Amino acid sequence: MHGGSYIERPVRRPISTIGSDYINKVLNEDPMHFRQIYRMYPEAFLKLCNILKEKTPLRDTRYICVEEMLATFLLTVGQNNRYCVTRKTFGRAYSTASRNFNKILKALNTIASTMMVKPGVAVPSKIRESTRFYPYFKDCVGAIDGTHVPAIVYGRDVSSYRNRHGIISQNVLAACTFDLGFIYILSGWEGSAHDSKLLNDALTRRNELKVPRGEKFFVDCGFPNRRQFLAPFRGVRYHLQDFGGEGRHLENARELFNLRQASLRIVVERLFGIFKLRFAIFKSAPPFPFKTQAKLVLACAGLHNFLNKECRSDEFPIEPDDEYLSQPSLLTETEDEVDILQTQEEQRENANEWRNNIAQEMWRHALNEDNRD
Template sequence: MMRGEHIERPLTRRQITSRGYDYIHKALNDDPAIFRQVYRMYPDVFRKLCTIIREKTPLEDTRFICVEEMLASFLQIVGQNTRYCVIRNTFGRSQFATSENFHKILKALNSLAPDLMVRPDSTVPAKIRESTRFYPYFKDCIGAIDGTHIPASVKGRDVSSYRDRHGNISQNVLAACNFDLEFMYVLSGWEGSAHDSKVLSDALARKNGLKVPQGKYYLVDCGFPNRRKFLAPYRGVRYHLQDFAGHGNDPENEKELFNLRHASLRNVIERIFGIFKSRFTIFKSAPPFLFKTQAELVLACAALHNFLRKECRSDEFPVEPTDESSSSSSVLPNYEDNDHEPIVQTQEQKREDVNI
């Protein structure tokens, strides 16, 4: 569909209101920059997503509303953190209909999520292949893994288990990404008090969980054990990028050199979290839904993120620092949990190889 063309109306003209149809039709044909600001994507990308939803999910136009309006109201909620009462007035729908349409789009996006998650391949990532700092030392690395906390709304006696180390009620979301800022795996719904390594173990144990190809590995931080398929930095050694910034702060030994290169590559997971939370501002505060819906919403928006990276790779929202990336710690804690898998010799060799 080209600029200026009309959205095809639902099959019958019997509609409760045409306000929503008229609103989104006008928005699609106005300034693309304004549309992108409100709906987090450009009009042509929005139209393509509507086509995919119609073709690959059971969702379709009804007698009363088209997919475009349902998607637009959903995107305004997740992109602007807009409440139902505002959407109701904007599109001329009842609060019940607004909620129903939101959950229809949520279900459709989650059904698309498996196909939108990027699968690892055997090629060396360009970021590594094209840099003498990283190649050949990290040639088997396929991405980075970390957890991020998203504010949660939880009621009942289980509230305390969702309280994270900062004292906030949150869900702990585990994500893996590649060096093109695309999600490869997302596991949401864990309590904020859960340790990252526990969430990772759950991801690996699930039937359709996280898979790591033979001979490949992800970069992880000190919150995870250093073990096969997951390469962590040296403990008790400077690690964070800001620790090496400025004159006179260059690495002083092989372990610091490894940690600097490791941190430089692993920073991609902090960037993707920053873009994700900047694009979908609903995650800056506790979403006003049942917790099950809050967890599903994370996966749906991760799928949306990947779709947008594919369709318009240069369109990045300003990265905002996350709690994980703004850590002021200059030295990694020197401890090992008893239930962690011990570091094997092959992992030590991988870390030593980086210093060649």
């Protein structure tokens, strides 16, 4: 009251409790249904919430808890739901749903590097327990490959994001273990970029891919053969489906090497298949600015590793990536691989000789076993 007049204060809009009531309810209902919707069991969900609170600045607000923010994010990436769906589920405004999503995205990107798997010092069991692979591949810790994720890009850069299938995409490079965990991931490259360029970038950037001394990764025909990156022989069969059955009718050491190398390297293709099944948002172009699309890949890679550890009972069919299936059966040089520095060429000559020695030793042992049979 001032000067005989009354100033009416604005009435605060009542805050909805639908979201908090909903998440508290579903956390205490059927855990299998919760896992189908949110890609994890309630116990893992609450554990992830605690990790976000402990390791990032993310906190409950006056009206919205971290649990609701995370549920909003998981509905979006796991079910490919739009904000119009999540806002209805949680009784929030469109802007609030967007804000909650981006808070979780930022928090997950903050800790994503700590969620990457570190290769073990021991020989991977998949190699150690098989005479087909041991001792030839005893120093190999995983596989590296690229995959394409549909993208939305505007402006004059659109053409550079168009991949060889004519689809606008970002090219994503990943290194993984034989236990289906991401060791490293690099997103945001144009769909037209060659995989070898992504690998060179990954090895030279500030947060680079670190290859432990003496250890190696399997790579495919999109990469040059190096001491740390073991590629198949060119000009002979390579894909598993090219060999048929158990790989009968192998003609020489190079074919045997390629068969066994591909049998291990396919783990990265299976990982991409699982990744896109878990996070349906990557089956189509995410409706966000491109920088956000790139950050989503890193955030979901960290989430995948968390789920790979906490939800080991999850089962996924082996679903090789489309890019893998579309590769030619016979390997040939590409223009990008010919255009390399002389020092790299010298390294490749040494690596090729080393690879050939492995193949010859493998072939001799295989022939001796056949003769004994």
